[in-house]
Amino acid sequence: MNAGNGDRRFVITFSCPDRTGIVARISGFLADAGGWITEAAYHTDSDTGWFFTRQVVRADSLPFDVDELRQRFAGVAEGLSERASWQVTDTGREKRVVLLVTKEGHCLHDLLGRASSGELPGQIVKVIGNSDALRGLVEAHGLPFSYVPFPEPGVNGDARATAFQELAAQVDEHDPHAIVLARFMQIVPAKLCEAWAGRALNIHHSFLPSFVGARPYHQAHARGVKLIGATCHYVTADLDAGPIIEQDVIRIDHGDTVTDMVRLGRDAEKLVLARGLRWHLEDRVLVQGNKTMVFA
Numbered sequence: 001m002n003a004g005n006g007d008r009r010f011v012i013t014f015s016c017p018d019r020t021g022i023v024a025r026i027s028g029f030l031a032d033a034g035g036w037i038t039e040a041a042y043h044t045d046s047d048t049g050w051f052f053t054r055q056v057v058r059a060d061s062l063p064f065d066v067d068e069l070r071q072r073f074a075g076v077a078e079g080l081s082e083r084a085s086w087q088v089t090d091t092g093r094e095k096r097v098v099l100l101v102t103k104e105g106h107c108l109h110d111l112l113g114r115a116s117s118g119e120l121p122g123q124i125v126k127v128i129g130n131s132d133a134l135r136g137l138v139e140a141h142g143l144p145f146s147y148v149p150f151p152e153p154g155v156n157g158d159a160r161a162t163a164f165q166e167l168a169a170q171v172d173e174h175d176p177h178a179i180v181l182a183r184f185m186q187i188v189p190a191k192l193c194e195a196w197a198g199r200a201l202n203i204h205h206s207f208l209p210s211f212v213g214a215r216p217y218h219q220a221h222a223r224g225v226k227l228i229g230a231t232c233h234y235v236t237a238d239l240d241a242g243p244i245i246e247q248d249v250i251r252i253d254h255g256d257t258v259t260d261m262v263r264l265g266r267d268a269e270k271l272v273l274a275r276g277l278r279w280h281l282e283d284r285v286l287v288q289g290n291k292t293m294v295f296a
Contacts, residue, residue, distance in 0.1 A: 002121050007091070008058075008059040008060065008090070008091055008092040008184035009038065009056050009057065009058060009059055009090075009091045010056070010057045010059050010062070010066055010069055010088060010089070010090055010091075010281070011055070011056050011057075011088070011089045011090075011091065011099055011283045012026070012053075012054070012055040012056075012057070012073065012086065012087075012088050012188045013051045013052075013053070013054050013055075013086060013087055013283050013286055014026065014052070014083050014084065014085070014086040014286065015050055015051060015053070015086070015211050016050065016075065016077075016080055016081035016083055016085070016288055017049055017050055017081055017083060018044050018050060018051040018086035019051075019053070019080075019081075022051055022053070022080055023042060023053070024038065025076060025079070025080060026053065026055060026076065027040075027055075028115040029072075029073070029076050030055065030057055030280075033062055033063070033064075033072070034062060034063060034145035035055060035057040035058075035060055035061055035062055036058040037055060037056065037057055037063035037247075038056045038057065038058055039052045039054070039055070039056035039187075040053070040054075040055050040056070041053065041295035043292070043293050043295075045288070045291075046120075047171055047246035048288065050288060052286045052293045053197055054283065054284065054286070054287075054295045059090070059091075059092065064087060066089075066090040066093075069088055070088045070258055073086070087283070089283050090106070091121075092132075092254075094122060094123050095122035095123070095176075095177035095178065096122065096123055096125045096174050096175065096177055096178075097115075097119070097120070097122045097123065097124045097125065097176055097177065097178045097180060097281070098124075098125060098126050098127070098128065098171050098176040098178070098179050098180070099111065099126075099127045099128070099180050099182050100127075100129070100130075100167070100179065100180065100181050100182065100186075101127060101128070101129045101130075101131075101134050101136070101161060101183060101184055102129060102130055102131050102133075102172075102183060102184055102185040102186070102187075103131045103133045103177055103183075104183040104185075105134050105137060105183075106183070106266045106269065106270055107182040107183050107203060107269060107270055107273050108127070108134055108137065108138070108182050108183070109137065110270040110273070110274060111124065111180070111182060111273070111274065111277070112124070112138070112141045112143075112147050114274055115141075116141060118135070119239050119278075120175065120274075120277070120278065120281070121278060121281045121282055122178065122277075122281045123175045123243055124143055124145075125143075125148075125176065126143065126144050126145075126146065126170070126174055127143055127144070127145050128145075128146045128147075128167060128170055128171065129146070129147055129148070130144065130147075130148055130149065130150040130163070130167075130185075130186055131147070132147045135147065146170055146195050148163055148166050148167045148170065149163065150163045150186060151163070158270075161189070164186075164188075164189055164192060166172055168192055168195070171196075172195075174198065176278060177199065177280075178199055178200075178201060178280055178281060179196050179199055179200040179201070179235075179283065180200075180201050180204065180258050180273070180277060181200065181201065181202040181235065182203070182273065183200075183203065183269075186284075187239060188235055190237035193235055193236050193237045194237070195243060196235065197234070197236070198287060200232060200234065200235035201232060201233070201234060201235065201245065201273070201276055201277060201280060202232070202233060202235045202240070202242070202275075203230060203231070203232050203269050203272065203273045204230065204231055204233075204240050204269075205217075205228065205229070205230055205231075205265050205268075205269065206228070206229040206230055206231045206247060206249070206268075207219075207220050207225055207227075207228055207229075209223070209225075211223075213287075216262045217258050218258055219245065220261060221256075221257070221258045221261055224254065225252070226251060226252060226253065227249045227250070227251055227252070228249065228252060228261055228264060228265050228268065229247060229250060229265075229268050229272075230247065230248060230265065230269040230272045230273075230295070231244055231246075231247045231272065232244070232245045232247070232270070232272040232273050232275070232277075233245055233247045233277030233294075234287065236290075241290075243287050243290050243292045244289070244290060245275075245276035245279060245280065245285055245292055245294060246272045246275045246279070246290060246294070247272060248271055248272050249268070250264045250265075250267065250268050252264060253263050259260070275296075279296055284296055
C-alpha cells in the first residue's frame with residue numbers, strides 16, 4: 001500500500017570511504033532544506049574503511065519532491081567522495097515484487113498472506129512457476145500466474161537457456177524492485193544473476209555441519225543435529241553463497257523426527273524470507289562485495 005501524505009518518507013542510503021565530516025555534511029544538508037529526519041543509522045566497516053548510512057526524512061517537511069532531492073543530494077555525494085554509492089527512494093511509490101516458484105508452497109503462502117494483509121511494503125505483481133502446481137493458490141489471491149516449463153536438469157542445455165530467456169522476459173516486463181526465489185528449484189544462470197544483482201533474493205536451509213545434495217533433513221537427522229535454520233541472501237553466480245540478508249535457527253532434539261525437522265525448517269525459511277524481503281524493500285540493506293550492512 002502507498003504511504004499517505006503524513007506517512008510518506010524519502011529514504012537516502014549512502015556509502016563511501018570513511019572520513020571526518022560525512023554525518024555533519026548530510027545532516028546539515030537536510031536541516032538546511034527543512035528536512036525532518038525520522039530515522040538515522042550509521043556504520044563504519046573497520047576492515048574496508050567504508051562508511052554506510054541510511055537516513056529517512058518526512059516527505060512533507062521538504063519544499064521539493066523526490067526528484068529534486070536526488071538532484072540536490074547528488075552534489076552532496078560527489079563532494080564527499082568520487083567513489084560514493086547512493087540512492088534516494090520514495091515510500092509513496094510502491095515497489096513491485098515478482099515471485100518465482102516451483103511446487104513447494106510454504107514460502108508462497110506466507111508472502112501472499114502478508115501481502116494481502118498489508119504487511120508487505122510492496123506489491124506482488126506476478127508469480128511465475130516452472131510447475132503449474134501453485135497456480136490455483138496464486139489466482140485465488142487475484143494475482144496473475146504464468147507457467148514457464150523447464151526441461152529436466154542436464155537433459156537439454158539449449159531448452160533450458162530458452163526457458164530462462166522466457167522467464168527473464170516475463171520478469172523484466174515488470175521492472176521489479178525484488179525478484180524472490182520462493183523455493184524456485186532452478187539454478188539461475190550467471191548472466192541473469194548479473195542482470196538481477198541486488199534485486200534477486202533466495203532462501204535455503206542452514207545446518208551445522210552443512211549438508212548438501214539430496215535429502216538434507218534426513219542427513220541432519222542421522223547426524224543428530226541440534227540446530228536447523230534458514231538463510232535469506234542475494235542471488236549470485238556462486239550457488240547459495242551470495243550476500244546474506246537474514247538468518248535464523250530453531251533448536252531441535254533427539255525426539256524430533258525428519259517430518260518435524262522439515263516442518264520446523266519451513267517455519268524458519270518463511271520467517272527469514274519475509275524479513276529479508278521487507279528489509280530489502282525498505283532499503284535497509286546496503287551491500288559491499290559479499291557483505292551486507294542491514295539497518296533493521
